[in-house]
Amino acid sequence: MADVLDEKWLIEESAAQALVEILSRQQGENYKVFMHSDRPDIVIENQIDGTRLGVEVTHLFYDSEEARYVFGRSREPDHPPAPEYIEGYVRRLNALLQQKSEKAKGYNHEYPLALLIRVVSPLFHMCNFQVYSSSIVVPPSDFQIIWLLFYDFVQRRWTLLKRLR
Template identity: 80%
Template sequence: MDFLDEKWLLEENAALALVEILNIQQGNNYKILMHEDRPDIVIENQTDGKRLGVEVTHLFYDSEEARYVFGRSSQQNFPPNPQYIEEYVRRLNLLLQQKSEKAKGYNHDYPLALLIRVVSPLFHLCNFKVYADSVVVPSSDFDIIWLMFYDFEERRWTLLKRLR
């Protein structure tokens, strides 16, 4: 599979999960309207026509964890030791800063949201809650910033934590 195809699928699946969560939790009727670039996805509330541009990204510990999650790692002793949770927070802060800078160049007529899907098998909502005070949310053009976590009991993406 081509990298761009895989990136497109990852963004699309994250957006589908977001739409499902928003529709269930908020009683809305969102649908994906467009899948492009800058922002990656535009969703629309079918009830009132309001749109939201969504930039999608993923949080990993490092490139080796990404390969592990996608079944491309030959490393046998992954994931890394849980004592490195602070590194996830550092990487999250870096990702927030990078995406905030990138959003300054977006041309849009609707609010923007940043969706960070936390794909790591080690860093989860309970870890985030412990380190929440260490997360730095920079000023940006994003009206909403979400972290999305996998719910292992439900076996689907259902946990959404709003940072802004």
């Protein structure tokens, strides 16, 4: 169980580090991970003015087989990059947004909340979201900001951030 918790911590930390790098670069501010917690997963802090933001980190996969593949626990999933596959991804995103919005109601937070969804599929990318953006349903929630984080295959880093709210 400790290995699973350590892996979860590392995955969350990696996503949070990518977020603080992007925000620092975009806003000319100096953000850092302030602490790990449970609800939300991460708290980041603006080093200029001391403001903090609680960040719930989650990951978007098509299904459990794709998740196992991405984490090196399975052979490549058998999903063709077809329109119905992309539509299934949007359905999974909508379900994840609903699930996390419900979960956030129970958070006791002293600073604004954000949701960071790292899109880890090797077949689903930002261009797909631009095409299907009208199908994405962002429910009301305590999250003031909702981001999608994508991998930039040119820069070979997590650098593409799309804001849904």
